[in-house]
Amino acid sequence: MKIVVAIKRVIDYSVKVRVKSDQSNVDLANVKMALNPFCEIAVEEAVRLKEAGKATEIVVVTIGPKAAQDQIRAAMAMGADRGIWVETVDTELDALTVAKLLAKVVQNEQPQLVLLGKQAIDSDNNQTGQMLAALLDYPQATFASKVVIEGNEAVVTREIDGGLQTLGLTLPAIVTTDLRLNEPRYVKLPDIMKAKKKTLDATTPEALGVSLQKSIKLLKVEAPAERQGGIKVESVDALIDCLKNKARVI
Amino acid sequence: MNILVIAEHDNQTLKSATLNAVSAAQAIGGSIAIAVIGSGCQAVATDAQAIAGVDKVLLADNAAYAQHLAENEAKLVASLAKNYTHVLAPATATGKDLMPRVAALLDANLVGDVIAVVSPDTFKRPIYAGNAIATVQDSDAIKLLTIRGTAFPAAANTGGSASLESVSEVFEATKTRFVGEEVVKSDRPELTAARIVVSGGRGVGSSENFKVIYALADKLNAAVGASRAAVDAGFVPNDMQVGQTGKVVAPELYIAVGISGAIQHLAGMKDSKVIVAINKDPEAPIFQVADYGLVADLFSAVPELTAKL
Ligand SMILES: Cc1cc2nc3c(=O)[nH]c(=O)nc-3n(C[C@H](O)[C@H](O)[C@H](O)COP(=O)(O)OP(=O)(O)OC[C@H]3O[C@@H](n4cnc5c(N)ncnc54)[C@H](O)[C@@H]3O)c2cc1C
Ligand SMILES: Cc1cc2nc3c(=O)[nH]c(=O)nc-3n(C[C@H](O)[C@H](O)[C@H](O)COP(=O)(O)OP(=O)(O)OC[C@H]3O[C@@H](n4cnc5c(N)ncnc54)[C@H](O)[C@@H]3O)c2cc1C
Numbered sequence: 001m002k003i004v005v006a007i008k009r010v011i012d013y014s015v016k017v018r019v020k021s022d023q024s025n026v027d028l029a030n031v032k033m034a035l036n037p038f039c040e041i042a043v044e045e046a047v048r049l050k051e052a053g054k055a056t057e058i059v060v061v062t063i064g065p066k067a068a069q070d071q072i073r074a075a076m077a078m079g080a081d082r083g084i085w086v087e088t089v090d091t092e093l094d095a096l097t098v099a100k101l102l103a104k105v106v107q108n109e110q111p112q113l114v115l116l117g118k119q120a121i122d123s124d125n126n127q128t129g130q131m132l133a134a135l136l137d138y139p140q141a142t143f144a145s146k147v148v149i150e151g152n153e154a155v156v157t158r159e160i161d162g163g164l165q166t167l168g169l170t171l172p173a174i175v176t177t178d179l180r181l182n183e184p185r186y187v188k189l190p191d192i193m194k195a196k197k198k199t200l201d202a203t204t205p206e207a208l209g210v211s212l213q214k215s216i217k218l219l220k221v222e223a224p225a226e227r228q229g230g231i232k233v234e235s236v237d238a239l240i241d242c243l244k245n246k247a248r249v250i
Numbered sequence: 251m252n253i254l255v256i257a258e259h260d261n262q263t264l265k266s267a268t269l270n271a272v273s274a275a276q277a278i279g280g281s282i283a284i285a286v287i288g289s290g291c292q293a294v295a296t297d298a299q300a301i302a303g304v305d306k307v308l309l310a311d312n313a314a315y316a317q318h319l320a321e322n323e324a325k326l327v328a329s330l331a332k333n334y335t336h337v338l339a340p341a342t343a344t345g346k347d348l349m350p351r352v353a354a355l356l357d358a359n360l361v362g363d364v365i366a367v368v369s370p371d372t373f374k375r376p377i378y379a380g381n382a383i384a385t386v387q388d389s390d391a392i393k394l395l396t397i398r399g400t401a402f403p404a405a406a407n408t409g410g411s412a413s414l415e416s417v418s419e420v421f422e423a424t425k426t427r428f429v430g431e432e433v434v435k436s437d438r439p440e441l442t443a444a445r446i447v448v449s450g451g452r453g454v455g456s457s458e459n460f461k462v463i464y465a466l467a468d469k470l471n472a473a474v475g476a477s478r479a480a481v482d483a484g485f486v487p488n489d490m491q492v493g494q495t496g497k498v499v500a501p502e503l504y505i506a507v508g509i510s511g512a513i514q515h516l517a518g519m520k521d522s523k524v525i526v527a528i529n530k531d532p533e534a535p536i537f538q539v540a541d542y543g544l545v546a547d548l549f550s551a552v553p554e555l556t557a558k559l
Contacts, residue, residue, distance in 0.1 A: 002390055011378070013514070016381055016513055017378045017381050017382060019382050026378060026381075026382050031448075038495075050283075061285050083395055083554075085307075088411065094359050094361070095350070095359060096353065096354060096357070096358070096359045099354060106301060116429075118495070119495065121378075121379065121494070121495075122377065122378055123377055124362075124363065124376065124378070124379070124494065125362055125376055126346050126350070126362060127346075127349075127350030127353070127360055127362060128350075129350075130320065130346075130347065130348075130349075130351040131348035131350045131351065131353060132350075132353035132355070133320070133321075133351060133354075134324060134350075134351040134354035134355050135354050137425040138425070139423070139435065140319050140320055140321065140347075140351065140426075141426075142343075142346070142347045143343060143347070145488065151426070155429060159343070159489070160344070160431075160489070161342050161343040161344065161345045161489055161497070162257050162260075162433040162434060162489055163432045163433045163488075163489050164431070164432045164488070165317075165428075165430070165431045165432075165433040166429035166430045166431070167319070167426055167427065167428060167429060168426070168427035168428075168429050169425060169426055169427075170425040170426075170427075172426070178481065178488075178495075179481075179495060180481070180482065180488060181480060199451045201261035202464070213389060214361045215358065215389045215390045216359045216361065216386050216387070216388055216389075217386065217387040217388075217389065218384060218385075218386055219372065219385045219386065219387055220384070220385040221377070221383070221384050221385075222382065222383045222385070223381075223382065224376070224380060224381065224382070224383050225382070227525075227538075227539045228522055229537070229538050229539070229540070230525075230541035230542055230543065231530075231538070231541070231542060231543070232542075232543045232544070232545060233542050233543065233544050235544075235559070236544070236546075236555050236558060238552045239526065239542055239544050239555065240555070240558055240559065243503070243524070243542070245540065247503070247524045247542075248445070249502050249503040249523070249524050250446075250470065250503065
């Protein structure tokens with residue numbers, strides 16, 4: 001079984017972004033970038049399926065600027081076999097365009113399973129996997145906390161609002177990862193060295209036959225209203241007094 | 251404007267997140283229809299008819315829709331969408347699973363987690379864990395939105411008299427098999443709609459120790475939430491996670507106990523009206539957003555608070 005994993009280069013989760021003073025966007029100059037945490041979980045899951053003998057090849061794909069190759073190498077160091085880089089200068093493609101590009105890659109590669117993160121922690125969109133599933137008319141299981149391959153099916157447990165739901169998807173299928181699916185491994189230096197030798201193919205939206213249209217226009221990016229820090233209270237009694245008499249919430 | 255709101259429900263009751271989405275529809279302005287898609291969900295349609303300001307309820311009642319599977323439900327919504335300028339759904343797990351799939355079927359984008367309507371084609375949404383607010387303009391012919399419930403008031407669930415129309419189109423899911431569901435049953439108020447939320451973090455230490463959090467919550471008739479660390483450690487189930495990648499809450503009162511205040515957690519609760527933090531570390535970042543901070547060991551402070559309320 002071949003697995004394709006879509007990965008995105010995003011701001012490191014520990015960095016708090018600042019909005020540019022002209023409100024055109026957030027300021028990403030000199031900010032630490034990383035593999036989106038949910039994509040890291042997706043790569044880990046693919047590697048575990050390969051280690052368990054369920055998968056034979058793992059192909060990672062990213063759409064983005066040249067620097068996004070770093071994330072492909074990071075995924076290769078975790079255990080992905082091959083990389084595809086779709087070069088785009090514009091880093092703000094809309095989700096539908098990203099899904100269309102990924103759909104072409106999936107049609108070329110013909111994997112049985114496509115893994116994506118549930119959301120990119122920059123745009124917080126949570127939509128690419130679902131769009132890709134629609135474009136390919138594949139079944140989908142979003143927010144996965146467990147994936148089991150049984151014959152021609154992926155049996156996936158999903159985190160839903162009220163608890164957990166389990167679905168059986170006929171392969172080929174799309175799965176998006178949630179936090180509890182696994183804990184990604186730490187990569188070791190020899191794996192990083194090995195990753196440098198793995199095949200990384202570059203392609204372009206033109207070569208894939210996808211035009212970069214945009215229906216979402218970013219007009220403005222503002223900082224949220226700052227919360228004023230409050231006070232420290234000395235005791236439980238003082239806290240109760242504040243809640244009853246000042247805030248009047250109890 | 252002709253707006254369709256997808257109802258959130260469990261085939262028995264209409265979930266309150268639907269009422270917030272109706273308010274967002276009212277902010278856009280125009281006629282409002284609600285689609286109730288499910289199986290044996292006539293009672294939900296009746297509830298929806300009573301919502302003030304709703305003109306029409308579309309009822310698609312078929313066994314094929316019993317489990318809200320995105321594979322087939324998206325096809326139905328995409329088909330219904332053709333008669334509307336906007337399709338809205340609550341930004342819940344179900345809405346987020348469904349709506350992007352509908353969008354791609356319509357060759358459109360989706361604006362997710364909308365927190366404000368600027369005009370019928372321009373919306374605000376949080377990005378980067380709520381550390382920035384983007385204003386985006388959507389030029390798609392049919393605008394697809396998911397609505398963050400905490401940002402819009404609930405529409406009144408009485409006083410309306412919408413007409414009822416049944417939808418006979420049936421799409422079967424052929425590649426998705428429903429295996430089962432483990433729904434957490436709780437008598438406490440629902441997390442995203444509660445007036446008071448008490449949340450516990452890694453500091454609580456164990457699932458057994460969470461009883462101090464439950465006791466305080468029950469005294470206040472509050473819902474119980476948690477940080478990711480508490481969920482990952484198995485202290486509580488996943489549906490209790492508050493944050494950037496969990497649920498977003500904005501109650502009148504949020505009490506964070508043994509939670510440090512990571513940006514991902516703050517993203518899910520910093521719009522609460524009053525925030526209380528109980529943490530033994532005076533430097534914990536949660537104190538920077540707390541209206542009232544108590545530096546104390548939670549195992550003495552929380553039971554004392556519960557006893558004195
Ligand atoms: C300020 C701002 C606001 C935006 N607002 C919107 C908006 O309202 N609506 C909208 O449609 N778009 C919006 N975008 C565009 C958004 O960044 C793109 O939609 C994005 O490139 C597509 O991925 P995502 O972040 O939506 O992915 P998500 O759907 O959040 O990510 C899920 C998964 O998809 C995969 N994936 C995502 N991007 C890539 C990629 N480039 N290469 C490989 N795999 C990928 C990964 O597996 C990822 O984990 C906005 C962008 C910015 C900067
Ligand atoms: C992609 C991604 C998504 C994430 N999404 C979320 C999310 O949605 N929600 C979320 O919450 N987190 C999320 N996180 C995790 C987040 O970064 C933090 O790791 C997490 O919120 C920490 O949880 P905590 O505050 O309970 O634990 P810690 O940071 O370990 O804090 C525990 C606190 O308890 C205090 N404490 C300990 N013992 C006591 C005691 N006896 N009495 C009083 N205080 C005590 C300590 O002083 C400390 O401040 C995400 C992370 C990533 C990478």
